[in-house]
Amino acid sequence: MSKNLILFTKILLLTPLFALANGPDGKDLKKLSYPSLKGIPTGEKVTCSPDPLVNYRWKSPDADDDLEVYTQKPVSVTCDEPVNMKAKGNSDLTITGACNIMFDFGQVNAGWLEFECDDMPATVECSISEFNEPAVFNLGSEHPVKTAEPKQYGKTYRLELNKQLYEGVRFAWIHLKDVSRKFRIRNVRLVCQTKPVNYEGSFNSNNDELNRIWYTAAYTVRLNLLKDYFGAILMERSDRHSWTGDAHTSQAAALVAFGNYDFVRKNILYTAEQFNGILSYSLYWVQSLLDYYQYTGDQSLLDSLCNNACNKLDIAYQHYEHSPSVSFYGWDERLGAGFENPNCKETHTAYKMLSIQTWKRFAKAMNDCGRQDLSRKYETYADEKQQQLQCSPDWQEGLDIFAASDAVNAGVVSPEDVSSLWKNVYSDRLQRVSYSPFNQYFVINALARLGRYGEAMNTIDDCWGGQLRYGATTFFEVFRPSWNLCKLEDNDAPVNNQCGYTSFTHPWSAGVAKWLSEEILGVKPETPGFKTFTVCPHLTSGLTRIDGTVPTPHGKIRVYMDVKEGKGSLSVPAGTTGRLAIPLMGAGNIEIKMDGQTVQPEKKNATHVYLPVLNDGLHTFSFSYDRPAESPVVEEDINYCYPASTVKEDTLTQGNWKGVYGSKGYVLFSYDGEGAHRTKLPKQCQSIICQREENSRYMNTASDKRALVSNLENDESRSLGAITTFDPQVCRQTITIDVDYRHDKPYKISLYFVDWDNNGRRSAIELFDLQDKRILSPVHMVRNYEMGRYVTFEVNQPVRIRICQVRGANAACSALFLD
Incomplete structure (x- = not known):
């Protein structure tokens, strides 16, 4: 019940x-x-x-x-x-x-x-x-x-x-x-x-939400550690198996939280020979191998899988210009909504940028291993494609957040192009949020490369902090911040859509743990296995204290820093050396003592001063600024701006729509039989196209006020049909309606919902720009529509409407009206 x-x-x-x-x-x-x-x-x-x-x-x-x-x-x-x-x-x-x-x-x-x-x-x-x-x-x-x-x-x-x-x-x-x-x-x-595993890593700061995010991400991964491999999901819905590349972010989080290198190694071997038809996942597998090598220095595994990795990288080169179906890149609408339409421009461009990034990373690893032949080969691949981009100065036009982030992470965006890219792609906080926390990891990586740590922290709050506010104790497969606007209680049933029935415990959402350890705690290996490493904390948005550990093959690196108190400590494991950077926090100059002795920075940039290399042991330091430390200012509006935020509901009109709705046009779904829609469209409306729908026509509607009265003059007969989702088929919990209405002024779209058989239907509506697929409105939840309910949006462009099942047998929509 x-x-x-x-x-x-x-x-x-x-x-x-x-x-x-x-x-x-x-x-x-x-x-x-x-x-x-x-x-x-x-x-x-x-x-x-x-x-x-x-x-x-x-x-x-x-x-x-x-x-x-x-x-x-x-x-x-x-x-x-x-x-x-x-x-x-x-x-x-x-x-x-x-x-x-x-x-x-x-x-x-x-x-x-x-x-x-x-x-x-x-x-x-x-x-x-x-x-x-x-x-x-x-x-x-x-x-x-x-x-x-x-x-x-x-x-x-x-x-x-x-x-x-x-x-x-x-x-x-x-x-x-x-x-x-x-x-x-x-x-x-x-x-x-x-699975027996110890927390060898830790994260603590003066920001309680960040601490919860790190530990929730780690817990999400630990719950999915099976006996012999990384699991993919807790709820049994037929897709628990570990796919090649799917565990990339899960393994990344495990490296910093648990240091369970042997189990990460085992999973990389377990997934090495799989291919699920998802081209990007093959490259993520290579990146997982490189992450593992960078964190452990285990060259034997890299050598044993070198040919496997080269094969995957060569396939990416063959596909670069004339790629077949990318199959899947993420659940976000801008990436083709998962498996629905992955062959969109954004997906193909993102895949190209991911290819360049992976070739570059692999070339560097081969150089470290003494394989200059392979290093030159994949550096040549990357240089060739990067030069092609430079020959097309407008190649960045039309990029959205995913292709742009993969381009930034690949290092192909020139410094002179950063400003325009930021303005066109990243400046809108709402559009920076991906539907998939998996993809969000690569977005925050790009924000770090751009030096936009304040905006990255806002995005982390939107995505992962939003899930905590929803009631999460593990992180989700997909999430929109506006779920918090339409929930009645914490942990409400989630929206089910193109990803099928939504998983609340999905370890691919955990990449944020590695980001926090590397970018906020600031610990990164400089040479494989942390033989040398840097500690460069990025403290912003009120974040002034960090304290945490990162496991390494040589022991734990422990970092403590408080910029308000001007003190800290760093534990350097035996057999390693570390370089510490202290954030300037807006100051011009800084005086530093290390282990009681005054030290001079070796270098300084706009955000940090870098100290001389430290040998193993526990080091304490103190510092003072020439003016009080302050958090860098984040120059952006911290509030969302939904272009179509006005929504109205009507439960009184029921089937008596004439004279109330549809003054410009309408589609009465399955009104004259299953799939036989009764339609009238204005000349400005190029088309209304439904996709992934099932058609139903209800019986015994003649005297039911919920049924729609005929559009014909002097005809009071009633009928009712609907387009519905294909529940419970796999990934068929959603339908889309593309409305290509090119009006010169704002117009209204009204949807009519009837839960005809009182099946407890609860449905969610998402609204997107039809051209660029950017989200236009908060997710709107339609509840209790047994007696008929109209939902009206005001928009000013062609739109895609996505109707998603939440509860009940399916989602059902009976009509669309234009006014």
């Missing part, structure tokens, strides 16, 4: 975090294949981390270690019929009548639901979800509806939805019907699985 439709009484009581792995009736359980938790809580507790095991440590965890299990108790329990349930704590319940009981476990977990009951005098079902309603996913998964009868093992009941048992679970439900007498439910718990 929907949380939003029933009344709950909350019982918030403290409970122990962990219990015995198998519980008191463990002898009755079907034997688990995983041992109990061997880690012990000897590490530092981190209050900003959602990970219940953040302070647990294993002795010498290894890539070949098996998974281990532990139990998690709920932090709260709620009931839709409070008189029928009494709770002793959050997991010991006395039941006297039918009810639906919801448990919140505090954060998303990789686990399965269990409880005990001596004698069950009721019909029982259970549900689980990452959000606050029982989850439903697509065909292809072992159990698309995450609600089922639990399996009974003696006195223990377990919800088993797939062969691996685990799902992403924050919320769980026990549904009880036909209760014949009073009874007791005990020891409600999740049995959670984990």
